[in-house]
Amino acid sequence: MKALIMSDSHGLTEEVQLIKERHQGEVDAVFHCGDSELPLCEPTLEKIHIVMGNCDYDQKLPEEIIVDIKGVRFFVTHGHLHNVKSTLMNVKYRAEETNAQVVCFGHSHIAGVDYIDGILFLNPGSIHLPRVRREKTYAILEIEENKATVQFFEDSGKQVNELTHHFSLA
DSSP states (O other): OEEEEEOOOTTOSHHHHHHHHHTTTTOSEEEEOSOOOSOTTOGGGTTOEEOOOTTOOOTTSOSEEEEEETTEEEEEEOSGGGTTTTOSHHHHHHHHHHTOSEEEOOSSOOOEEEEETTEEEEEOOOSSSOSSSSSOEEEEEEEETTEEEEEEEETTSOBOGGGOEEEEOO
């Protein structure tokens, strides 16, 4: 299973489309963790699992998504409703309620990944307004035979090697 995860594009359409096209045929799913600031009917968002962020205005966007992709359960949220800038505890509780193996979220604009109590937490950063690091990032998660690899890429497609993480899943 391979998934492309992005977040916090804040009105960008061309960049979202280019990233999606760059990995077309390579990934099983594309997720956007909110703050696209685009309406759900925007053609760029076609075939993207997307949630509503605190800067989104289209009420048709869901606050969260729970979806199984090739046997892996994802919980996708923006994070503002779970206070992710302060703690992962609230989003962890929700992930446990939904039996999610992977949590994808944004909101903080800080790229990072962690594996806590059998749940993978992934924030792809922002492809528009990154924080902490200068690179505008998105992520690709690959899970094969109880091993997960998370690679981060700049919006241009260049891999950010120092952010790559490998995890053995329980």
